[in-house]
Amino acid sequence: MSIQAEDTIVALATPVGAGAIGVIRLSGPDAIKITNKVFKGKDLEKQDSHTVHFGTIREGDLIIDEVLVSLFVAPKSYTKENIVEISCHGSSYIIENIIKLMIRNGARGAKPGEFTLRAFLNGGLDLSQAEAVADLIASSSETSHQLAMKQMRGGFSSELKNLRDQLIHFASMIELELDFSEEDVEFANRGQLKQLILDIQKVLDKLITSFDQGNVLKNGVPVVIAGKPNVGKSTLLNALLNEERAIVSDIAGTTRDTIEDEINVKGVIFRFIDTAGIRETQDVIEAKGVERTLEKIKQARLLVYLADPIQDDFAAVKEQLDEVKAYNIPYLLVVNKKDLLSAEQIEAYSQLSPLFISAKNNLGVDELKDRLLEIVNLANLNSEDVMVSNIRHVEALQKTHEALVRVLYGIDNPVASDFLAMDIRQSLYHLGEITGEVTTDDLLDNIFSKFCIGK
Numbered sequence: 001m002s003i004q005a006e007d008t009i010v011a012l013a014t015p016v017g018a019g020a021i022g023v024i025r026l027s028g029p030d031a032i033k034i035t036n037k038v039f040k041g042k043d044l045e046k047q048d049s050h051t052v053h054f055g056t057i058r059e060g061d062l063i064i065d066e067v068l069v070s071l072f073v074a075p076k077s078y079t080k081e082n083i084v085e086i087s088c089h090g091s092s093y094i095i096e097n098i099i100k101l102m103i104r105n106g107a108r109g110a111k112p113g114e115f116t117l118r119a120f121l122n123g124g125l126d127l128s129q130a131e132a133v134a135d136l137i138a139s140s141s142e143t144s145h146q147l148a149m150k151q152m153r154g155g156f157s158s159e160l161k162n163l164r165d166q167l168i169h170f171a172s173m174i175e176l177e178l179d180f181s182e183e184d185v186e187f188a189n190r191g192q193l194k195q196l197i198l199d200i201q202k203v204l205d206k207l208i209t210s211f212d213q214g215n216v217l218k219n220g221v222p223v224v225i226a227g228k229p230n231v232g233k234s235t236l237l238n239a240l241l242n243e244e245r246a247i248v249s250d251i252a253g254t255t256r257d258t259i260e261d262e263i264n265v266k267g268v269i270f271r272f273i274d275t276a277g278i279r280e281t282q283d284v285i286e287a288k289g290v291e292r293t294l295e296k297i298k299q300a301r302l303l304v305y306l307a308d309p310i311q312d313d314f315a316a317v318k319e320q321l322d323e324v325k326a327y328n329i330p331y332l333l334v335v336n337k338k339d340l341l342s343a344e345q346i347e348a349y350s351q352l353s354p355l356f357i358s359a360k361n362n363l364g365v366d367e368l369k370d371r372l373l374e375i376v377n378l379a380n381l382n383s384e385d386v387m388v389s390n391i392r393h394v395e396a397l398q399k400t401h402e403a404l405v406r407v408l409y410g411i412d413n414p415v416a417s418d419f420l421a422m423d424i425r426q427s428l429y430h431l432g433e434i435t436g437e438v439t440t441d442d443l444l445d446n447i448f449s450k451f452c453i454g455k
């Protein structure tokens with residue numbers, strides 16, 4: 001993606017459709033000049049940055065709308081260019097006509113993510129922060145919001161930048177040695193370099209491991225509900241999801257599809273896998289379903305195993321539990337149909353420390369949610385730990401790590417300085433990919449095309 005910073009872009013910044021107000025944004029060298037041509041009110045080109053002005057947008061004698069215009073003069077703006085934000089009445093007719101008018105007067109329609117791309121190219125944001133803007137806009141739960149917010153405000157960028165700077169120093173020292181190769185000098189202290197690399201690896205390890213949690217926080221904790229046919233899986237699923245739907249469907253504009261199989265427990269999203277399969281009451285734990293079950297369980301981070309003491313006696317349930325344990329993922333044993341159990345049965349099953357519920361009567365379902373939260377034991381996001389939630393970042397971190405392993409090998413073994421320098425450069429390259437010190441057009445295209453127009 002190339003950028004012609006000499007042109008001025010325009011797009012609607014608020015959602016499409018009627019609203020009380022709509023905000024149209026222009027960015028570029030002529031943003032203020034173009035707006036001024038069609039604005040009747042104060043002379044915008046003579047106003048200070050960060051001021052708001054009332055007036056009308058006109059096409060000839062025709063008043064299109066009464067508007068408020070906010071001015072942000074370069075470089076004190078999101079994109080570091082001149083920005084104008086026009087707040088108009090939120091009719092799609094008005095919005096369309098104002099945008100067309102701006103285009104006729106010299107602006108160009110913005111491409112997806114182009115405002116944020118400019119912010120990145122002009123140094124207002126690094127790449128991981130720009131990506132966080134997209135995540136922030138897409139965030140739908142408290143945790144995904146906090147995660148994106150942290151990353152946008154800098155996250156691990158500064159930590160990586162600091163380590164990268166130190167590594168650059170060593171790389172240039174080693175490259176300097178190459179210039180004096182005849183003289184067998186050593187400018188880069190190998191002991192210090194080794195220590196730095198070990199330090200960097202420690203940080204990388206921490207960030208790479210955090211991805212597991214970060215990803216789950218962003219995309220939801222994948223949960224599988226398993227159990228023999230007729231134990232009450234779909235009843236439970238409905239009990240879990242219905243309540244959620246009732247809450248969410250009250251919020252105007254939320255579509256059912258997006259919340260179909262998710263519940264939000266105190267800000268953490270749990271995503272139920274294969275709910276269609278469960279609804280068809282397919283056998284997901286018995287022999288014939290084993291392969292499919294394994295597939296599902298592999299995707300899950302948590303297994304809710306539902307047992308039915310009416311169908312199976314204690315010994316059978318105990319046996320099933322052993323099978324569940326063999327999957328080696330966190331699980332919760334839930335004994336359903338509590339309403340049908342005698343006090344003696346409850347006492348007997350208590351040995352297995354299950355959670356007793358009655359899915360049909362909605363008994364214990366809230367407690368089940370709390371237990372899900374306890375089991376995933378998500379780190380408190382208020383802590384200062386930063387988390388990686390972006391697959392692109394974790395891949396770059398892993399590649400950096402691999403290159404550093406080679407550097408370490410090179411330090412401890414008789415490897416020529418030029419190879420050492422190459423491996424250091426390689427690790428620098430991958431580190432730089434995260435924050436955007438190293439970019440390619442494809443990478444930028446890929447990231448920014450996922451944004452909406454106007455962002």
Ligand code: GDP
Binds near residue numbers: 336
């Ligand atoms: P699945 O095959 O595991 O999905 O099981 P279903 O959810 O279809 O439930 C099987 C049967 O058990 C249905 O008739 C449900 O009404 C019944 N059932 C589910 N939960 C309970 C419960 O807590 N108590 C009682 N008495 N019946 C239940």
